Amino acid sequence: xxxxxxxxxxxxxxxxxxxxxxxxxxxxxxxxxxxxxxxxxxxxxxxxxxxxxxxxxxxxxxxxxxxxxxxxxxxxxxxxxxxxxxxxxxxxxxxxxxxxxxxxxxxxxxxxxxxxxxxxxxxxxxxxxxxxxxxxxxxxxxxxxxxxxxxxxxxxxxxxxxxxxxxxxxxxxxxxxxxxxxxxxxxxxxxxxxxxxxxxxxxxxxxxxxxxxxxxxxxxxxxxxxxxxxxxxxxxxxxxxxxxxxxxxxxxxxx
Amino acid sequence: xxxxxxxxxxxxxxxxxxxxxxxxxxxxxxxxxxxxxxxxxxxxxxxxxxxxxxxxxxxxxxxxxxxxxxxxxxxxxxxxxxxxxxxxxxxxxxxxxxxxxxxxxxxxxxxxxxxxxxxxxxxxxxxxxxxxxxxxxxxxxxxxxxxxxxxxxxxxxxxxxxxxxxxxxxxxxxxxxxxxxxxxxxxxxxxxxxxxxxxxxxxxxxxxxxxxxxxxxxxxxxxxxxxxxxxxxxxxxxxxxxxxxxxxxxxxxxxxxxxxxxxxxxxxxxxxxxxxxxxxxxxxxxxxxxxxxxxxxxxxxxxxxxxxxxxxxxxxxxxxxxxxxxxxxx
Ligand SMILES: Nc1ncnc2c1ncn2[C@@H]1O[C@H](COP(=O)(O)OP(=O)(O)OP(=O)(O)O)[C@@H](O)[C@H]1O
Ligand SMILES: [Mg+2]
Numbered sequence: 001x002x003x004x005x006x007x008x009x010x011x012x013x014x015x016x017x018x019x020x021x022x023x024x025x026x027x028x029x030x031x032x033x034x035x036x037x038x039x040x041x042x043x044x045x046x047x048x049x050x051x052x053x054x055x056x057x058x059x060x061x062x063x064x065x066x067x068x069x070x071x072x073x074x075x076x077x078x079x080x081x082x083x084x085x086x087x088x089x090x091x092x093x094x095x096x097x098x099x100x101x102x103x104x105x106x107x108x109x110x111x112x113x114x115x116x117x118x119x120x121x122x123x124x125x126x127x128x129x130x131x132x133x134x135x136x137x138x139x140x141x142x143x144x145x146x147x148x149x150x151x152x153x154x155x156x157x158x159x160x161x162x163x164x165x166x167x168x169x170x171x172x173x174x175x176x177x178x179x180x181x182x183x184x185x186x187x188x189x190x191x192x193x194x195x196x197x198x199x200x201x202x203x204x205x206x207x208x209x210x211x212x213x214x215x216x217x218x219x220x221x222x223x224x225x226x227x228x229x230x231x232x233x234x235x236x237x238x239x240x241x242x243x244x245x246x247x248x249x250x251x252x253x254x255x
Numbered sequence: 256x257x258x259x260x261x262x263x264x265x266x267x268x269x270x271x272x273x274x275x276x277x278x279x280x281x282x283x284x285x286x287x288x289x290x291x292x293x294x295x296x297x298x299x300x301x302x303x304x305x306x307x308x309x310x311x312x313x314x315x316x317x318x319x320x321x322x323x324x325x326x327x328x329x330x331x332x333x334x335x336x337x338x339x340x341x342x343x344x345x346x347x348x349x350x351x352x353x354x355x356x357x358x359x360x361x362x363x364x365x366x367x368x369x370x371x372x373x374x375x376x377x378x379x380x381x382x383x384x385x386x387x388x389x390x391x392x393x394x395x396x397x398x399x400x401x402x403x404x405x406x407x408x409x410x411x412x413x414x415x416x417x418x419x420x421x422x423x424x425x426x427x428x429x430x431x432x433x434x435x436x437x438x439x440x441x442x443x444x445x446x447x448x449x450x451x452x453x454x455x456x457x458x459x460x461x462x463x464x465x466x467x468x469x470x471x472x473x474x475x476x477x478x479x480x481x482x483x484x485x486x487x488x489x490x491x492x493x494x495x496x497x498x499x500x501x502x503x504x505x506x507x508x509x510x511x512x513x514x515x516x517x518x519x520x521x522x523x524x525x526x527x528x529x530x531x532x533x534x535x536x537x538x539x540x541x542x543x544x545x546x547x548x549x550x551x552x553x554x555x556x557x558x559x560x561x562x563x564x565x566x567x568x569x570x571x572x573x574x575x576x577x578x579x580x581x582x583x584x585x
Binding site: 053055074075076079080084085087091092093094095096100103104105107108109113114115116117118119120121122124163167 | 448449451452453454455456457459460463464466467468469470471472473474475481
């Protein structure tokens with residue numbers, strides 16, 4: 001059998017008023033694996049990530065991270081415990097520099113710096129270096145002085161990843177990192193994700209089916225807020241229910 | 256053509272003016288303010304710019320840097336003024352201790368109002384601060400035994416200041432100006448340190464994108480509360496200095512017009528800039544000074560200038576200069 005999971009969702013659900021966006025999802029993620037989460041539009045994938053990253057508290061169920069029940073904890077605790085997320089819709093600090101965007105994420109993880117009201121921020125040189133390392137990893141080193149808002153779309157997507165990486169997460173959640181990217185940029189991004197997944201546990205929401213099939217160790221399929229299937233890419237490809245609701249649509253629809 | 260005849264490009268040693276201005280911002284502003292009595296038409300105007308510039312600076316910490324628009328900062332200006340005035344007039348505390356009392360009262364009130372108001376966001380936050388500040392206004396208006404009510408608090412004239420072996424005549428306008436300046440510069444130095452510290456980075460992150468700041472691991476509520484209290488205590492110091500300057504505490508210190516003054520001054524000068532609040536205070540008070548001599552309708556002119564500034568200089572006078580300068584960089 002496999003090792004204990006990094007993260008386990010136990011019966012989690014989320015209702016928005018009368019609408020159930022996520023319903024009784026049970027799934028565990030093993031350390032070091034790259035798991036892709038797929039499902040049609042509105043399936044609840046982003047909502048699932050919001051629950052796992054603490055942005056939204058589940059209305060039902062438990063989330064165990066490294067054995068501790070974290071559901072209902074404030075969002076900043078999730079980040080400090082080692083869960084970081086990138087967003088489907090670019091979500092940066094627009095009027096700050098590219099470097100500062102990443103440095104802020106490093107600072108938040110460094111308790112003495114985070115609490116400091118008095119010491120000059122430039123004295124924490126380690127944080128600035130860490131930020132530069134994260135920028136280099138996503139290929140944005142040359143853009144460090146630019147404002148985040150002034151970057152091209154593809155570069156902003158890369159910065160999204162760098163900000164998430166900067167907190168050195170144990171669990172990295174990537175919500176459609178290639179959204180709106182050119183085929184060329186998409187290829188680079190998928191290669192980057194492959195490299196990142198070699199060193200940490202990654203969950204990836206992605207519409208581009210073919211890429212996911214080649215890259216992911218496991219696949220989880222959501223449909224209308226419910227867990228439809230989970231397994232290896234081969235198992236998912238062969239699953240009748242998945243073929244019916246997703247793969248057929250995926251070939252003709254987006255992706 | 257020119258490129259052809261200049262085969263060797265010698266890189267000119269460019270001076271990084273924005274960087275220098277940033278590093279030396281406290282001494283620069285201190286020198287500017289020290290020269291102010293000789294620049295503006297009257298000493299009285301200079302003192303007002305000093306005090307209201309500091310008040311606007313405190314407000315700017317919350318509005319310009321943390322992104323929270325309070326409509327109730329008169330509460331802290333007034334609390335500082337009444338705290339100082341009551342300490343002097345009712346308890347006979349010395350001038351220095353009285354200023355400390357004013358700051359303490361303003362900070363405590365900021366902790367209370369902050370804790371209640373930061374649960375809301377955006378316009379709801381603004382409305383909660385306005386409502387709570389109005390509550391404080393009416394309490395002060397009714398508690399005539401403590402505050403003097405409508406007539407304001409009187410009987411707190413400070414004649415001399417004893418600083419160690421030194422005895423200063425506080426009735427001398429020049430002495431008064433430089434004593435107040437010393438407090439203002441000390442506060443500016445503290446604000447500058449706060450802004451340069453990781454804390455300054457964190458509040459800017461919250462201004463830019465609260466959700467992402469929380470996702471990065473910042474305890475947004477706590478940081479907002481700290482910013483609120485620090486902002487309130489700086490405004491409290493401004494109020495305390497105003498009480499010493501005027502020798503009375505008018506009830507208007509707590510009025511919503513005083514809250515509005517901070518908003519106008521910061522928007523005029525440039526929200527989220529270090530020099531902006533003082534530039535905004537200077538412009539507004541100059542307009543008042545000049546036009547109120549000609550007409551009782553001077554507020555009409557002030558309003559027109561404000562509207563023009565908001566329309567054509569959305570980043571304020573100083574903020575526009577800064578972004579223009581940034582835009583020219585390669
Ligand atoms: N804050 C909210 N309030 C109400 N309904 C919401 C909210 N957030 C999401 N929903 C609804 O929940 C459902 C799931 O949304 P979610 O964004 O999780 O889907 P998704 O699988 O990420 O879709 P996509 O592929 O389009 O990104 C959708 O029907 C959406 O309209
Ligand atoms: Mg989504």
